[in-house]
Amino acid sequence: MERCIPLSTMRINLFFILLFAVTGVTAEGSREVVLVVANESPIVAVSSLELRKLYLGLPVALQGNFARPLRNHSDEQLQEIFFQSAMAMSEAAYERQLLSLTLRFGRLQPEVRHSVEDLKDILREDDKAITYMWRSDIAEEDDLRVVKLLWLEH
Amino acid sequence: MHVYRRQEEHGTAVPRGQSVQVIGARLAKRIVRLAPCLGLLLLLASTTARAGQPGEGQELLFFGSAEANRIDPDQLPASNDALASADILYSLTRNRFRLLGELIVSTEEIELERFQVGWLPHETTSLFAGRYHQPTNYWASVYHHGQYLQTSITRPNIEGWEDDSGVLQTHQTGLIVESNFGLRESTGLEIAVSYGSGSVIGNGVLEPFDIFDKEGVAGASFAARIGFLPDILGNNAIGVILGRSEFESSESQLIIPDLADVNQDLMGAFANWTVGSWHVISAAYHLRNELDRATMRSSDSFTAGYVQLEKSISDWTLYGRWENTAGAEESDYLTLFPDYVVQRSLIGVRLDFLKRHAVTLEVFDAENSAGDFRKIAIQWSAAFH
Numbered sequence: 001m002e003r004c005i006p007l008s009t010m011r012i013n014l015f016f017i018l019l020f021a022v023t024g025v026t027a028e029g030s031r032e033v034v035l036v037v038a039n040e041s042p043i044v045a046v047s048s049l050e051l052r053k054l055y056l057g058l059p060v061a062l063q064g065n066f067a068r069p070l071r072n073h074s075d076e077q078l079q080e081i082f083f084q085s086a087m088a089m090s091e092a093a094y095e096r097q098l099l100s101l102t103l104r105f106g107r108l109q110p111e112v113r114h115s116v117e118d119l120k121d122i123l124r125e126d127d128k129a130i131t132y133m134w135r136s137d138i139a140e141e142d143d144l145r146v147v148k149l150l151w152l153e154h
Numbered sequence: 155m156h157v158y159r160r161q162e163e164h165g166t167a168v169p170r171g172q173s174v175q176v177i178g179a180r181l182a183k184r185i186v187r188l189a190p191c192l193g194l195l196l197l198l199a200s201t202t203a204r205a206g207q208p209g210e211g212q213e214l215l216f217f218g219s220a221e222a223n224r225i226d227p228d229q230l231p232a233s234n235d236a237l238a239s240a241d242i243l244y245s246l247t248r249n250r251f252r253l254l255g256e257l258i259v260s261t262e263e264i265e266l267e268r269f270q271v272g273w274l275p276h277e278t279t280s281l282f283a284g285r286y287h288q289p290t291n292y293w294a295s296v297y298h299h300g301q302y303l304q305t306s307i308t309r310p311n312i313e314g315w316e317d318d319s320g321v322l323q324t325h326q327t328g329l330i331v332e333s334n335f336g337l338r339e340s341t342g343l344e345i346a347v348s349y350g351s352g353s354v355i356g357n358g359v360l361e362p363f364d365i366f367d368k369e370g371v372a373g374a375s376f377a378a379r380i381g382f383l384p385d386i387l388g389n390n391a392i393g394v395i396l397g398r399s400e401f402e403s404s405e406s407q408l409i410i411p412d413l414a415d416v417n418q419d420l421m422g423a424f425a426n427w428t429v430g431s432w433h434v435i436s437a438a439y440h441l442r443n444e445l446d447r448a449t450m451r452s453s454d455s456f457t458a459g460y461v462q463l464e465k466s467i468s469d470w471t472l473y474g475r476w477e478n479t480a481g482a483e484e485s486d487y488l489t490l491f492p493d494y495v496v497q498r499s500l501i502g503v504r505l506d507f508l509k510r511h512a513v514t515l516e517v518f519d520a521e522n523s524a525g526d527f528r529k530i531a532i533q534w535s536a537a538f539h
Contacts, residue, residue: 049340049387053387056387058278059277060277095510096303097389099300099302099303099510099537100296100297100300100303100389102213102243102245102539103215103217103243103297103298103300103303104295104296104298105254105280106245106246106247106252106253106254106270107213107245108210108212108247
């Protein structure tokens with residue numbers, strides 16, 4: 001006889017599945033922010049200093065290729081974590097520094113995208129493109145890969 | 155009784171009726187002169203889409219500000235006024251080449267402040283030719299005309315623009331190399347060296363060399379700045395400044411009628427440091443001036459400096475600045491600039507709101523050759539990208 005799952009249990013399971021999907025919780029229960037490129041990308045490693053240079057508008061060659069950094073504005077919490085963990089400053093301080101660098105040297109600012117799907121499309125189209133996301137956002141994507149773990153929830 | 159146009163700390167005010175005509179004529183002349191450069195910028199901006207190659211593209215920034223101020227009327231002719239300005243910056247980067255232009259449009263003037271074409275041989279090195287801000291002026295090198303980025307409404311007077319009672323050359327036309335070198339771990343050195351035109355001494359003001367003015371004659375100027383960066387990608391810096399400039403005296407200069415030229419040697423030091431919610435920016439300059447006159451040669455020296463301390467509390471920033479000049483009374487060179495403010499103490503408060511908007515209230519007490527005066531100003535500033 002087939003065992004029936006109570007409706008209340010199904011609701012609870014559905015709630016947690018949705019919660020994990022929304023918040024980027026991994027199978028182990030920790031959320032992660034990762035640096036992502038396309039599978040075909042020649043970029044295989046990024047140091048912390050290179051990452052800071054990239055997001056401050058400096059042209060940085062990674063494994064001989066000039067990378068194209070993209071800012072992920074799809075989630076406020078993700079941004080906050082990225083600026084604190086990767087750039088070692090608040091978003092406000094980062095914005096101010098970008099303005100200053102453009103004013104002083106004419107330096108280019110990283111492109112901003114507000115949709116995760118847009119970012120994924122750009123990564124697929126441009127193998128030099130690089131961005132940060134919740135790991136859960138690429139869990140189902142076979143054509144994207146992680147090059148660096150930026151933050152792990154403790 | 156004349157109504158005077160914006161004077162701020164200037165002692166030489168211009169009657170409003172006359173100033174409107176004069177400024178109108180100047181603006182028309184400038185627009186004609188700027189037309190080729192502006193045309194090139196507009197052409198590039200309209201035909202160049204964001205480049206597909208990483209490290210290539212263009213940027214357009216706007217800095218806007220509006221200010222109302224009141225100066226103690228008992229000390230100087232009435233000078234309460236409002237001032238609005240827009241600073242427009244455009245840069246284009248292609249194949250290691252970069253073009254950069256900065257245009258100021260205000261109720262006072264329209265001027266192409268910077269127009270540089272350069273080569274980027276390395277990610278942190280650039281070689282530019284054109285008109286730029288001389289690296290010996292630390293404040294100008296950090297904030298340029300981006301009012302929103304500087305906390306205070308006013309800039310220290312020793313860092314003042316040539317047309318705003320400044321006594322140091324701030325604009326130079328020539329060549330400039332800027333580079334950052336990594337040292338141990340993440341520390342680094344920031345170096346900027348330039349060589350180009352000097353300025354012309356006008357009547358009460360320095361006049362930067364104008365490439366479009368065929369009658370303009372200027373000497374040469376050398377400038378260098380070396381700074382230590384505890385974090386090569388950060389803003390904190392401490393360093394030294396060296397410079398030598400030759401200023402020719404123009405026919406309009408009447409304060410020392412027999413003056414032919416001035417040779418000026420400059421040594422200085424600066425610090426720009428943020429620790430937590432505290433920020434300090436400070437610089438000191440020692441200048442030695444040799445005045446070559448028809449009948450004699452004379453020399454003098456003076457030292458000028460400032461310290462600005464800022465404390466951020468959430469979106470609020472409280473700040474104060476003290477600036478002073480030692481040896482001003484004995485300096486023949488400074489007599490050429492009667493509006494130069496020899497000392498000033500100020501306090502202010504700034505509130506940042508929305509995205510990249512700020513409103514600032516500032517009060518100061520100052521002294522120039524005309525005497526003591528006080529000023530209160532309120533300003534809105536913003537940046538748009």
